[in-house]
Amino acid sequence: xxxxARTPPSAALGAGVALARQADYWLTVARRxxxxxxxxxxLAPLFYVVALGVVLGGFIEADPDQLEGASxxxxxxxxxxxxxxxxxxxxxxxxxxxxxxxxxxxxYDAMLATPLTxxxxxxxxxxFVVARVALACAVYxxxxxxxxxxxxxxxxxxxxxxxxxxxxxxxTLVYGYSCRITxxxxxxxxxxxxxxxxxxxxxxxxPIENLGTVGAWVARLTPLWQGVxxxxxxxxxTLDAPTAxxxxxxxxxxxxxxxxxxxxxxxxxxxx
Amino acid sequence: MTPGIDxxxxxxxxxxxxxxxxxxxxxxxxxxxxxxxEVRRGEAFGxxxxxGAGKSSTMRMVGAVSPxxxxxxxxxxxxxxxxxxxxxxxxxxxxxxxxxxxxxxVRDNLVIYARYFGLSRAVARERADELLExxxxxxxxxxxxxxxxxxxxxxxxxxxxxxxxxxVLLLDEPTTGLDPQARHVLWDQLFRLKQxxxxxxxxTHYMDEAEQLCDRLVVMDKGLIAAEGAPLDLIRTHSSxxxxxxxxxxxxxxxxxxxxxxAVAGLRARVEALxxxxxxxxxxxxxxLGAVHDAGVRPAATLVRRASLEDVFLRLTGRTLxx
Numbered sequence: 001x002x003x004x005a006r007t008p009p010s011a012a013l014g015a016g017v018a019l020a021r022q023a024d025y026w027l028t029v030a031r032r033x034x035x036x037x038x039x040x041x042x043l044a045p046l047f048y049v050v051a052l053g054v055v056l057g058g059f060i061e062a063d064p065d066q067l068e069g070a071s072x073x074x075x076x077x078x079x080x081x082x083x084x085x086x087x088x089x090x091x092x093x094x095x096x097x098x099x100x101x102x103x104x105x106x107x108y109d110a111m112l113a114t115p116l117t118x119x120x121x122x123x124x125x126x127x128f129v130v131a132r133v134a135l136a137c138a139v140y141x142x143x144x145x146x147x148x149x150x151x152x153x154x155x156x157x158x159x160x161x162x163x164x165x166x167x168x169x170x171x172t173l174v175y176g177y178s179c180r181i182t183x184x185x186x187x188x189x190x191x192x193x194x195x196x197x198x199x200x201x202x203x204x205x206x207p208i209e210n211l212g213t214v215g216a217w218v219a220r221l222t223p224l225w226q227g228v229x230x231x232x233x234x235x236x237x238t239l240d241a242p243t244a245x246x247x248x249x250x251x252x253x254x255x256x257x258x259x260x261x262x263x264x265x266x267x268x269x270x271x272x
Numbered sequence: 273m274t275p276g277i278d279x280x281x282x283x284x285x286x287x288x289x290x291x292x293x294x295x296x297x298x299x300x301x302x303x304x305x306x307x308x309x310e311v312r313r314g315e316a317f318g319x320x321x322x323x324g325a326g327k328s329s330t331m332r333m334v335g336a337v338s339p340x341x342x343x344x345x346x347x348x349x350x351x352x353x354x355x356x357x358x359x360x361x362x363x364x365x366x367x368x369x370x371x372x373x374x375x376x377x378v379r380d381n382l383v384i385y386a387r388y389f390g391l392s393r394a395v396a397r398e399r400a401d402e403l404l405e406x407x408x409x410x411x412x413x414x415x416x417x418x419x420x421x422x423x424x425x426x427x428x429x430x431x432x433x434x435x436x437x438x439x440v441l442l443l444d445e446p447t448t449g450l451d452p453q454a455r456h457v458l459w460d461q462l463f464r465l466k467q468x469x470x471x472x473x474x475x476t477h478y479m480d481e482a483e484q485l486c487d488r489l490v491v492m493d494k495g496l497i498a499a500e501g502a503p504l505d506l507i508r509t510h511s512s513x514x515x516x517x518x519x520x521x522x523x524x525x526x527x528x529x530x531x532x533x534x535a536v537a538g539l540r541a542r543v544e545a546l547x548x549x550x551x552x553x554x555x556x557x558x559x560x561l562g563a564v565h566d567a568g569v570r571p572a573a574t575l576v577r578r579a580s581l582e583d584v585f586l587r588l589t590g591r592t593l594x595x
Contacts, residue, residue: 012357017390024387032375106371112337113365114388114436115357182296271339272293 018120019127022111026128041136044085045143052205053077053147068207069238078149079159079235080204082140083227086133086167091174091195093129095187098178101125102269118266126171126262133167134160151237159234165251166227172258173223179265198224203232226250281349283440283471284311284334289343291329303329305495306343313439316462316472320482320581321492322591327475328368330492331444334473336360348439361389364438364470368445370425372417378428379404379413386435399435406461407431423454430461441465443474447481459484479581491585498588503581510587511579512542514557518550518564518571525550528569535567536560544586553583 013021057073070076101108111121141156141163150156177190201211202224208216219225230247233239291304304326311317319327332338333345336352336359345352347359372381379400386396404410407427412420420428426446433441446462447455462485466472476482482489483503491498491506499506520528525545532550533543541554550571552560557576564571586592 013390021388021390024393025384028376028380028384105374106367106369107373109367110371110373110385110432111388113335113360113363113367113433114385115361115390116388117357270337 012117013115013120015120015123018116019124021116022120022124025107025111026124029128030132037132037136038139041139042143045081045140048081048085049074049078049144049147052081066207068232069236070232072149074147075149075236076207076232077205078144078147079231080202080228082137082144082159082163083166083231084199084202084204084224085140086137086163086227087170087198087224088195089133089136090129090167090169090171091190093132094126094171094174095178095190096184098125098175099181099184099187102179108266108270112270118270119263122175122263122266126168126175126259129171129175130164130168133171134164137163137167150235155235155237159231162227162230162234162247162251165248165255166224166231169223169227169251169255169258172255172262176258176261176265179262179269198222203228223250223254281346282310283313283348284309284317284473285344285346285349286310286334287344289330289333289345290341291326291333291338292341302495304333307490307492307495307497309490309497311471311473313471314466314469315487316466316474316485318482318486318489319473319475319492320477320479320486320489320585321475322477322585324494325492326495327492328444331442331473331475335363335365335442361436362439364433364436364441366430366433366441366443366446368448368475370429372425372428372432374417376417377413378409378415378417378420381417381428382432382435385432389436391435396435403431403434406434408457421454423450423457426450426454426458427461430458434465438470440471440473443472445475445477447476447478455481479585482581489581491581491588493585493589493591499584506581506584507579509584511583512553513555513579514553515577515579515583516552516554516557516560516564517575517577518552518569519548519573520550521572528571531567531569532564535563535569539563546592551583551586553579 053074057077060073062073064071067073067076108121112118137160141160144150145156174190201219202208202222203219204224208219208225211219226247230244230251233244286307286309288306288308289304290302290306292300292302294300307326307330319330321327329338333340333352334347336347336356339353348362350359352359373384376384382400382403383393383396386399387393391399401410401413404413407430409424409428409431412424417425417428430443430446443462447458450458459481462472472485474485486503488500488502489506490500499510501509518532529543529545529550532552536543536552536554539554539556539559541552541560544551544553552564554560561574561576582592
């Protein structure tokens, strides 16, 4: 029977129809939270950039060759910081808020008693998360502009795409994780062993070559580095086609796998 | 007529339906162990049983949310494994725990839920106002859900389950946790729905609720069906007409029981000892009390009542419904 249950329901709604039916719910959530999002997406980058880029970065005198082509440490730091921020925001939005949908407010129980399927519900929720990440990164990118960290006007626009994709990748992965846990204690492990090391060692704060040959290769295998690298190449106008395409391919591949992981996670959770 | 929909099909038809799942620590739980059920259109059908009997698992399968592990299940003539969304479009579900959105106001809870069924905003709003009226919540339309009493929340949940004008309403423990007055208000509303042609499928561990609401019911125990029938038929089949309850001073029941058994031996009565009281099943409860008194047995308190589904359950399973 389990194989039969896994075949997609023939009577499922189209993706667009299902999204439209949930739009009012997510717009209400957005209305409730946009102010906090806007303020934090404006202030967080300002604090980071001033503290790390301007004040700490003032001590860093390095050749642009050592900084992946950036003329200042601030210009090196900024694009990676936004990519890291995209990850953190995506993780934040898919940990407690997703578990809460099962455990605390039980909104998913209500949604899944309607014609909506787990795929529909996961798609709408993740769309909301990705939209929110995109908006926050856009604000971040705009705040950074006066600091003179962009080499072209179109660079940050392309970078926003890379940052949003980075957020989408982490959103799907962590969504699937949150569907498979029963207690919020499991988030501690995720933050300590996943998010923090990635944020610190994926090339946002220093060139990964500084980690040594082995360390640099480990860093290149991490999902966040792909986003940091792509975001930086766009902002610094140092796009190297093979590297950029490789970064993009990895980001897209992990996001595709993450999407399956997210949907099967929700399906399994509901099937109990 | 929509293709694939048979109006004469039973609302629910289950044959040998099972549900098992594996818990985190690897243990396999068999929540439902092979049940056969048929619910007819327009009736009120109940699953009666204690907590852990498999009622909620059954309801999740009937709600086309949780797939069956084995057996054959048809809802409105459709297979939930294939036609889940189409089935759910025609069901109303009132879950055991309220799943209202606490951050939305009362009316928005209805409007947003209606949108999941594909109703336009205008129709959703219209329907929300109608249902607020039905649930006596019109003056609470702008209130936050958090401000509502338990009974009001339940009524709102039931109102929400009606936004799609369902043919079948599934109610999982609809009045658990409500005070007696709120329960009666709810029973009245459910009765009105049934009169309007909605099929009701409900679970309960309250015998009075089952007797009040259900045309037919099954008694569930440990994932199996122990008996099936109309409440009165079940009582007639599995119990005497009346029950005499004898309460003794603490610690004295065991010593008194042989005397009770001897006293009622001639009355075609059956004695059941519970931890806190002894039940004597007989057609004439007063005659039991007389015989016990004549035999010199002196209970601290006595009571004669009509037999209920609780007695049916006790007879079938050897246990009481509410622990």
